Amino acid sequence: MTDHPKLYEGKAKILYATDDPAVLLTFFKDDATAFNAQKKGSIQGKGMVNCAIASHLFQVLAKQGIPTHFIDQPSPTEMRVKAVKIVPLEVVVRNLAAGSLCKQTGLAVGTPIQPPLVEFYYKNDDLGDPLLTRDRLFLMQLATPAQVEQLTTMALQINTILTQFFQACGITLVDFKLEFGLDANQRLILADEISPDTCRLWNQTETDPARRVMDKDRFRHDLGEVESAYQQVMERVLAH
Numbered sequence: 001m002t003d004h005p006k007l008y009e010g011k012a013k014i015l016y017a018t019d020d021p022a023v024l025l026t027f028f029k030d031d032a033t034a035f036n037a038q039k040k041g042s043i044q045g046k047g048m049v050n051c052a053i054a055s056h057l058f059q060v061l062a063k064q065g066i067p068t069h070f071i072d073q074p075s076p077t078e079m080r081v082k083a084v085k086i087v088p089l090e091v092v093v094r095n096l097a098a099g100s101l102c103k104q105t106g107l108a109v110g111t112p113i114q115p116p117l118v119e120f121y122y123k124n125d126d127l128g129d130p131l132l133t134r135d136r137l138f139l140m141q142l143a144t145p146a147q148v149e150q151l152t153t154m155a156l157q158i159n160t161i162l163t164q165f166f167q168a169c170g171i172t173l174v175d176f177k178l179e180f181g182l183d184a185n186q187r188l189i190l191a192d193e194i195s196p197d198t199c200r201l202w203n204q205t206e207t208d209p210a211r212r213v214m215d216k217d218r219f220r221h222d223l224g225e226v227e228s229a230y231q232q233v234m235e236r237v238l239a240h
């Protein structure tokens, strides 16, 4: 780890300052939480696995022209990132119905969503990360209309790239959550992480609704074999 000052400790990562104010160091923890930290646990090796997956995916996206905060990966559990001001929004993209969408709409799990849905949630643990309407988002001044437009466009571009990428890995990208930040030039760039903690990923060789799950839903719903599912995602991602 590092001697640098800790700036922030989240549920899955710790953020440290570095000698360069434009650069931060992210440490990926094995800790896992669900349902706004009502369920707590640990997934052995998750820090290393998520750091490897996120680093690889950020580089895939950068090659396709998506600006990200990724700089490099100095150790298996650490990522150096550009310092950004995080926009307090969780941007969720959905290709198939799952999770809270099914709970709130009654749609059957796995219903295709075309065109994909882009949703904005207020990143605020005290409030339980509520789903926002556009008007509420503007009321709270969480982003400008131009930024919402840009976030939507970027989220859909990222979805196209990642859907294709995971398809090549034999994995269906069901839905995922993104976070963005403003860099020193007030430009929106992709931040946080993309990993089995933040995506729903279904193994295409499995049809059984429990067996196909390769993401944090295994932890959320006590499906077992969490570590091996994350490991399997990492192996496939790193091979592509």
Ligand code: TMP
Pocket (backbone or CB within 6 Å): 092, 098, 099, 100, 101, 129, 175, 176, 177, 197, 198, 199, 200
């Ligand atoms: P949801 O169906 O629970 O709204 O989740 C949608 C996607 O967002 C799913 O891929 C999991 C991800 N997600 C997070 O990354 N963090 C969260 O706090 C939540 C609730 C969901």
